[in-house]
Amino acid sequence: MNSFTTSWGAYRLTRFPEDPREQLRAWDAADEYLLRRLAGETEEPAVPVALSGTVVVLGDRWGALTTALAGHTPVVQISDSYLGQRATAANLERNGVPAGAVRLLTTTEPPPERIDVLLVRVPKSLALLEDQLHRLAPALHPDSVVLAAGMVTEIHTSTLQLFERLVGPTRTSLAVRKARLVFSTPDPGQARPANPWPLRYALPDGIGAVSGRTVTNFAGVFCADRLDIGTRFLLQHLPPTAAAGGRTRVVDLGCGNGVLGTAVALADPRADLLFVDESHQAVASAEATFRANAPAGARAEFLAGDALAAVPADSVDLVLNNPPFHSHRATTDAAAWRMFTGARRALRPGGELWVVGNRHLGYHVKLRRLFGNCETVAANPKFVILRAVTSRG
Ligand SMILES: C[S@@+](CC[C@H](N)C(=O)[O-])C[C@H]1O[C@@H](n2cnc3c(N)ncnc32)[C@H](O)[C@@H]1O
Structure with missing residues (x-):
């Protein structure tokens, strides 16, 4: 098992199901970059993000983001993956995070009605991101923080266009260790197209x-x-x-x-x-x-x-x-x-x-x-x- 060391704490994390023959890490540079930005440890801008109100983590792969943050603030995790949520539950327990600090929601359940901080681990599927942004955008308000992270191979022009079209003005960070951040400012007046899914x-x-x-x-x-x-x-x-x-x-x-x-x-x-x-x-x-x-x-x-x-x-x-x-x-x-x-x-x-x-x-x-x-x-x-x-x- 690997130790995930961040300014939020050090965590022992695994994927689910655990495979002792395969030591694939349960987090990556995009998770690290996002947590560093939230703590105000990055160049642009070096100010911590206030984690207050309803904090939603969308698309956390194996629960690294949720586990790191839930010791500091209640978190709502939204995931499409049964395996990802099993990993999250096991990682929370292993690291002594009280189960009550996290609400695990699936992508098919109704999301919270108001979201103050939306953290997105960019999913592999652009379609899933599109559908979820359609579902979550109505819960954002002008002061909501929307911050996404992904590996450079996962963030394309089409990804940024989705944030731009469904959330509001969007820009990206420099790439650090092949990971990139996306900053979006919610524009509640924005006319959104209809959700094409299903x-x-x-x-x-x-x-x-x-x-x-x-x-x-x-x-x-x-x-x-x-x-x-x-x-x-x-x-x-x-x-x-x-x-x-x-x-x-x-x-x-x-x-x-x-x-x-x-x-x-x-x-x-x-x-x-x-x-x-x-x-x-x-x-x-x-x-x-x-x-x-x-x-x-x-x-x-x-x-x-x-x-x-x-x-x-x-x-x-x-x-x-x-x-x-x-x-x-x-x-x-x-x-x-x-x-x-x-x-x-x-x-x-x-x-x-x-x-x-x-x-x-x-x-x-x-x-x-x-x-x-x-x-x-x-x-x-x-x-x-x-x-x-x-x-x-
Ligand atoms: C190649 S697709 C096949 C989908 C469908 N049967 C078809 O033929 O169109 C494989 C499916 O396996 C699912 N899958 C992957 N790992 C799984 C697991 N551990 N347990 C159950 N389903 C899993 C994926 O989500 C995906 O829908």
Whole structure:
């Protein structure tokens, strides 16, 4: 575990879930720069920011900002990430910050009605930032402080234009250790355009039961404006699920906008579905997609969680999964591995995990190691669909 030393104090922080093999830090130079600016330790201008009234932290990755500030002022944290909020809760506890000092809100919950200080850790998704600024801007007043931080690779002209358009006049700081600050002055008289989120689009033909159906995408969801080509490939090869006798229990794991699970419900209205994602926006999207399309009487639950951690062992017949991929290879591997091990535990004997992935990711090696078998259901030049079956005991 690493120690995050700031003028606000020194904190022991980890990501969630903790992975002892990977010592990735739970903060970065953007968090440090923001905290230094708040304490008045930067060049421009070297005056501390008064943290009074309602202080909101948006987009804190693993709770570094929230943990550092909550020992000094009550904080409302708004996050889309279940994993990020689990990390925040664990980091607060580890560092002795009373739980009452922080209110954890998700991006889908109503924000505070008045915000005096808005601190933004610029999210990776510009769409999520756009949606959140739309939701939070009405709570700002002319004296609200709005301060954002991000790595230079995360702050583009389009990012600054969003602040300019939705909050008010905006400028940036110099880059320090590849991080940058954004200062925005709220202009309550500003006419804001309508929030374009959620975005809906019609699915193409030729993808089975969901062909031509409309999917709903809240901001920040994977492939929010078009169908992913890997997902499309899996939709064309979904297994039949209708079980003789009982209902088939199916999990759409890492559900995004819920298109895979909704396809199952349309093909087999008796299926019993669970949609899981670590993004609250994704879970909301899946629920909206399912409700708009599923046949009457179709059953589904919607869960923000970490892979299959909350699903009982030996309770599921089929898991469908298009695992997350990031630029950071180790993170990708860890997430896929957690999903596959979770599926191995949650599946009943004879239950199946169907995975679509880029060929080069080599998921078959992991699946064979875990399940003792792995069959290629379909392949094209870019993707493979793999099927692993749990042994019958
Ligand atoms: C490649 S996207 C697939 C989305 C959707 N199934 C589709 O095919 O369009 C992977 C999804 O996994 C989710 N995810 C990442 N880590 C997760 C975790 N630990 N638990 C649950 N979902 C996770 C991401 O938020 C993302 O929505």
